[in-house]
Amino acid sequence: MSLAQIEYFVAVSETGHVGRAAEALRIAQPAVSRQIRNLEDELGARLFVRSARGMQLSEAGDVFLEHARAILAQIDDARRAVQARGRRSGEP
Amino acid sequence: MSLAQIEYFVAVSETGHVGRAAEALRIAQPAVSRQIRNLEDELGARLFVRSARGMQLSEAGDVFLEHARAILAQIDDARRAVQARGRRSGEP
């Protein structure tokens, strides 16, 4: 599991399409498709139901989405907190 | 920022040494040293005070450590939650 995979997953969840997500992320579709598949393989669960019109969250995917957003938010918090503290007392 | 960097950082924080952390992580020292440096560069703050006897958390590092642990815990939560749900209603 990588942060990129989590970001890709959230993008696909929000757009409902691998293609739209890839466009928003400024990368090509296959990269997104592969990472989603890798993530599903690692977790041992299908996160999306594939249909001919796009990607719909499965139950497991729905559960994961909340956690994924929390993780990304926490990463952001961490970055902000350490940068604020780092500037105050840190480097030359 | 990557999950590996966060794991390496926590390991160095807990052991107080790059070498001990590397041993615990089952990888070589330089890999840990580089990732810590990359993390510091990206965050724009020194996370450790280097001394001749090891690595001590700086103030910024202390702040980051709490967040780092929270992130890893949340990753674990996510994994557990989606696996529990995935097995129940998911794959063939």
Next chain:
DNA sequence: GGAGTTTACGAATGTCGTAACTATC
């Protein structure tokens, strides 16, 4: 001089993009 960290460099791994394939409507 010894314990510990960092730099240098080649090897291995992973990720990406283009192009071709598959499937569903």
Next chain:
DNA sequence: GATAGTTACGACATTCGTAAACTCC
């Protein structure tokens, strides 16, 4: 036949490990 996702494959980038160099007691 059009739309959307996946597979194949070569190119690019990142990360790793071994070996050597550096630093502070």
